[in-house]
Amino acid sequence: MSDRETQLLAGVQSGLYINGAWVPAESGATFDVHDPATNNVIASIADATPADGLRALDAAVAAQDAWAATAPRTRSDILRRAFDLVQERKEDLALLMTLEMGKPLAEARGEVAYGGEFLRWFSEEAVRIAGRYGTNPEGTGHMVVSQRPVGPCFFVTPWNFPFAMATRKIAPALAAGCTVVIKPPALTPLTTIFFTQLLEEAGVPAGVVNVVQTSRSSALSAPIIADPRLRKLSFTGSTEVGRKLIAQAAEGVLRVSMELGGNAPFVVFDDADLDKAVTGAMAAKFRNIGQACTAANRFIVHASVKDEFARRITERVSAMKIGRGTEDGVEIGPLIDNDAVAKADELVQDAVTRGATLTTGGKVLVGDGSFYEPTVLTDVVDGSAILREEIFGPVLAIATFETEEEAVQMANNTEYGLVSYVFTEDLARGHRMIDALETGMMGLNVGVVSNAAAPFGGVKQSGVGREGGLEGIHEYLSTKYTLIPIS
Structure with a gap:
């Protein structure tokens, strides 16, 4: 491993990110991350327990009202600063992805460019959330249709695009005024951790984004999904796992976005x-x-x-x-x-x-x-x-x-339709x-x-919902209708 690679890895946090602080897992446990090109261990990081996951949700719930009330321009500016920081650190992000996932460095640079665009795109969409106003057909009242943040979200991301899949979910959620708990993949968690360090530097308030990596995904996810305070679940991965998560989400009638398998x-x-x-x-x-x-x-x-x-x-x-x-x-x-x-x-x-x-x-x-x-x-x-x-x-x-x-x-x-x-x-x-x-x-x-700028998603068993484009932010908004009588 080169000196640059060693130095980069040394700068990546090893803890969980909960309520604005990097902390060890409650159990003190860690797990190893490997370079698939060599099978060598490149990092040992905190291994979150279910209790850690619920602490992260506590933080997201506590921060939700204040973040929802934050001015859209402020949310926009934070996302834009995150985009700028990604551009400044793009070579580090690309190298880190190559080390933990294996993709050629040229492709990793392409993913940084692609993933960064979600930060820029949704920084611009944050200030364009709109409703409508009009008189009802009977002429007896004014109809006001407004959009509100869905609320605390739980994200489960895949190992194959560790940067783009994090930005594609986090950026629209933050733009809409939602707080986040994200569980990055155990195979490639370092990119999400490093990106979270950049979000922290960009000014994301404590509790708005929380990161809980774990080697026991289902054990950590189940109590978060079952918690009545959670409002949204977004998952990218296999159709098999997606079906199970949809079933779990049904108990709480959660909003779900599922980007599943393809053929x-x-x-x-x-x-x-x-x-x-x-x-x-x-x-x-x-x-x-x-x-x-x-x-x-x-x-x-x-x-x-x-x-x-x-x-x-x-x-x-x-x-x-x-x-x-x-x-x-x-x-x-x-x-x-x-x-x-x-x-x-x-x-x-x-x-x-x-x-x-x-x-x-x-x-x-x-x-x-x-x-x-x-x-x-x-x-x-x-x-x-x-x-x-x-x-x-x-x-x-x-x-x-x-x-x-x-x-x-x-x-x-095929059962798929991505x-x-x-x-x-x-x-x-x-x-x-x-x-x-x-x-x-x-x-x-x-x-x-x-x-x-385009809506990403499939039909049939390739999933539900869309990420990106004008449609992407609406996955994190709920529509409210108010009738005001005409006196």
Whole structure:
């Protein structure tokens, strides 16, 4: 580990952040954080207990009224200062993400830029929360519709985008006037902790943001979700866990936002510009080493262009540099852990056994870290597990179709509906696909759709609610209607 890496890690707090103070866990327990590129321990940090979680909620509840009453401009200015501090410390944030998650440094820098935009976007939205006023149809009264903060929120964030997922939830909540308890992922908690240090420096008052990392997620989360003082739950992660959290939230009829699993179709028609399609495919599949809910999972390619598309993709993928994300030119870092490697390999071997052709990759890399070769499979047959399950790894699986109707059927044949990608030069067909594909988002001739100014979220079992865009702040507001009689 370099001197810079050692110095950076030394500057990250090891405690829990409750009511404006960095404190140890009640039990004194800690857990280790590992670099997946080496499997070395890079930090030992406080391991929160359920009692710590409730102390954090106590702090959020106590701070709620004052934060809700804080002038929107003040909330806006704090978020803007946080954005500025992120820009000042962007290299530190990027390196920290690479160390604990493994993604190449260039991609980590991209996440800092993306995640920071939520701070800037919602700093601007904080001063634009509006209602409406009008006379009722009967002419007997004035209707006043206003927006109020939902109240204390509990956030559970995933390991794959540790900065962006924290800012995407915290920024709109603070803009709306809500206080927060956040449980960062045990695999990648350091980025959220470091970001919280920047929020503290930006002037976020004590109790408004509280951070309780733990190695026992469900034990900590359950009593917080069950507490009648909580008003909102937001979770990003697997559909399986999301279902359980929704069931828990139902007891208190909590507002919920759920960004869950994906099985994104990437459809390439016979009239597609293959240069665009290949470039889009590389971004949609291999961003974050394939560990993204928005990653293209099923490449549905017209039979007439499949061979050429596969040839170009295989050429690009076989040339990708594998290594520790801090090394120059690395495009594929480690997967998050050995379980992720085993899952990716299991899906590849199942597809090959069923008749798929392996054109490059397909091997576990033995040695330090949890690495899997970037892989391309062609002629993947219906029934293969890789077409049903979220891959979460650097594996590109190609199936073919003949007609537009068949492409639509194949794309929609999943319980998920987060994002889809379509490549065609026919504008009318593009519009038909917008209407036909059952996803909350779609990229038309582009491989990356995420933007802080756009609503992010899915349909079917990919979740409920939206993050980002004009819609994002309304997840943290409740609507109140008042009737004033006309005397």
